[in-house]
Amino acid sequence: MFTGLSLLGNKYGSASGAEFYGINPATGEKLEARFVSAGPEDVDRAALLAEEAFPSYRKLSGKERAHFLRTIADNIQAIADAVIERANLETALPVARLQGELARTVNQLRLFADVAEEGSWTGPRIDTALPDRKPLPRPDIRSMLLPIGPVAVFGVSNFPLAFSVAGGDTASALAAGNTVVVKAHPAHPGTSELVGNAVRDSVKACGLHPGVFSLLFDSGIHVGQRLVQHPLIKAVGFTGSLAAGKALMQLCANRPEPIPCFTEMSSSNPVFILPGALQQYEKVAAELTASYTLGAGQFCTKPGLVLLPKSENADKLSEQLRKRAAELPEFSMLTPGIAAHYRSGLEHRAATAGVRVGFESANASAGSKTTAALLETEAADLLSNPALTEEIFGPTTLLVTCKEEKQMLEAARALQGHLTATLLGTEEDLAAHQELIAILERKVGRVIFNGYPTGVEVCHAMVHGGPFPATSDSRVTSVGSMAIFRFARPVCYQNLPQSALPTELKNENPLGVLRMVNGEMTRETIPS
Structure with missing residues (x-):
């Protein structure tokens, strides 16, 4: 074969x-x-x-x-x-x-x-x-x-x-x-x-x-x-x-x-959970867990960083996330090498000052087998150690508690480039967090509202890119x-006769393509 x-x-x-x-x-x-x-x-x-x-x-x-x-x-x-x-x-x-x-x-x-x-x-x-x-x-x-x-x-x-x-x-x-x-x-x-x-x-x-x-x-x-x-x-x-x-x-x-x-x-795809979403903490916990462990966390759009304001509902969400992580089965990763790198990354992150292991399965992992892990920290520790925002490829995410809105904005400004950023909340939350949205527009290629990044639609409007280190070229x-x-470059023709021009540039426009002619978009022919 x-x-x-x-x-x-x-x-x-x-x-x-x-x-x-x-x-x-x-x-x-x-x-x-x-x-x-x-x-x-x-x-x-x-x-x-x-x-x-x-x-x-x-x-x-x-x-x-x-x-x-x-x-x-x-x-x-x-x-x-x-x-x-x-x-x-x-x-x-x-x-x-x-x-x-x-x-x-x-x-x-x-x-x-x-x-x-x-x-x-x-x-x-x-x-x-x-x-x-x-x-x-x-x-x-x-x-x-x-x-x-x-x-x-x-x-x-x-x-x-x-x-x-x-x-x-x-x-x-x-x-x-x-x-x-x-x-x-x-x-x-x-x-x-x-x-x-x-x-x-x-x-x-x-x-x-x-x-x-x-x-x-x-x-x-x-x-x-x-x-x-x-x-x-x-x-x-x-x-x-x-x-x-x-x-x-x-x-x-x-x-x-x-x-x-x-x-x-590389992208950790930050998720910002706003107050309106925290009222549905059980629903958010179920959806977020499903997203960060989808495909054993081996998606470039996996939400590996979750920021939320400190509150009673935030504590309940954290508890739900720990509970759901504990119920997850063992995962098979793509290769033993990827699995080993994931386990090494977890060990290093867990040993970092200010990071708590909210949940890590006690099941033994070997070869390509791994288990999920929920890590937790405070925004102050994240701001003092930017390495905490770096991607760990696998079924884990880092939960970051912000004491106040100002701290959430500071954390957003400190982010490097990512493929996506997600906002969970209400329309009222969006109206109250316009500054956060403006910051994220400079940090990512796709801003998501009340969805999850682990689903990239193949269509004309999709942007799957972002500032470095998410990609080498955010454009x-x-x-x-x-x-x-990505795989084309502009070429200009000056005073070439019609017979020597590419078909798309000929006066008669036989392909009927949309062109800018003297500053106006048109599919019309150009009189000879």
């Missing part, structure tokens, strides 16, 4: 690299099929193929790219059962969760297909010539977004489908007209090969250059390092730890030709159709 070899366009990579296997986190057993790490020559070949394919792929119409993306979606859907079965073995994620993730994967491929086909994402701007303008005439100036070049994408441990081989980074890069080289995550190599084959088959079915897509395996970091430093790679998409993300950013910045590195890295998103802008 598996070759275990990297996919270099329509050929296979070297069979002589270091061997590794997928591991079932629930049982610790080694899974069938040997995988082989790509060698330096495989990385070079994948990058060269991507560069060779780029000139023809970037010239495809939006309609042709859309057909390709929809073909990928159809091919993944056709092998859904096999993909979900293997992903369940490699990640221990529940089948129902994986079914939902597969649906999200194919739906976002189709979303980007729609965006590519409609074409207005390219943002055409046209300022027609003014030959009689005094004192100087204005030339004809037209601009639009064009693809940036071959993109390196890193598969993600906690989303083996939606953020991996054919996930959002790959879909948005392909939609923009870029070729893609994916570095598969070593925690789910079988899942990656199955999806990689579906993409490769789609390349062939659509008659594209085979270098449009390649997939590289590696059990460590060497392939990824060589890939992002390859001179033919022009951008990077990564989701993972802060340490790994910063290392990739540094590698990209230190190249002879620095390239953009779009990383999503972009990695989820939703705006993600396409």
Whole structure:
């Protein structure tokens, strides 16, 4: 069923690299099929193929790219059962969760297909010539977004489908007209090969250059390092730890030709519980517990920091949170390494001055098995030790009690960048906390009211990003159709004849895209 070899366009990579296997986190057993790490020559070949394919792929119409993306979606859907079965073995994620993730994967491929086909994402701007303008005439100036070049994408441990081989980074890069080289995550190599084959088959079915897509395996970091430093790679998409993300950013910045590195890295996603919500402390405790332990707390949007004003109802909420945490079963995390890092993080946090362990299961944890933990502290301790706001990846959250509203505002101002911030309360609470909202708008990419961050809708308006260290660039998103802008750059054309212009910039506007013409948004043609 598996070759275990990297996919270099329509050929296979070297069979002589270091061997590794997928591991079932629930049982610790080694899974069938040997995988082989790509060698330096495989990385070079994948990058060269991507560069060779780029000139023809970037010239495809939006309609042709859309057909390709929809073909990928159809091919993944056709092998859904096999993909979900293997992903369940490699990640221990529940089948129902994986079914939902597969649906999200194919739906976002189709979303980007729609965006590519409609074409207005390219943002055409046209300022027609003014030959009689005094004192100087204005030339004809037209601009639009064009693809940036071959993109390196890193598969993600906690989303083996939606953020991996054919996930959002790959879909948005392909939609923009870029070729893609994916570095598969070593925690789910079988899942990656199955999806990689579906993409490769789609390349062939659509008659594209085979270098449009390649997939590289590696059990460590060497392939990824060589890939992002390859001179033919022009951008990077990564989701993972802060340490790994910063290392990739540094590698990209230190190249002879620095390239953009779009990383999503670390976020505790603070939740602010306002007085109106505390009146429903039992409901809030149930919902909050479900959110911070969802998927064993292995979501980038997990609420890992909860701030609330000191009150009798706040004490009742804390008690409910401890009670519910004590009732939780043992969790299987994605890998033994992730589980060990979680346990280490808990031990370090629990030993920090001012932090109390509200609840930690006495059950023994080993391998990929872990238990939930509720930590508690005061706002004064948080303000004196900013490290307490840092993410712990796993089923835990830190409850922070604020003596007064001023202290809550101080804590909000002290936050680093996060993906989300949540406000629980009433409309009256919002009216009374406008200053808090204004602070959070500068700290996060998504402000949520009376919901929970562990649910990222894939749509046009979604922003899944935030100031550093949540991401490397707060101006972009990695989820939703705006993600396409990461992998494009503006190009301006001055005084080019109609015959030499891209279709989107021609006077007749044959694609009917929305354009800014002389400062006004329109789909109309321009008289010759």
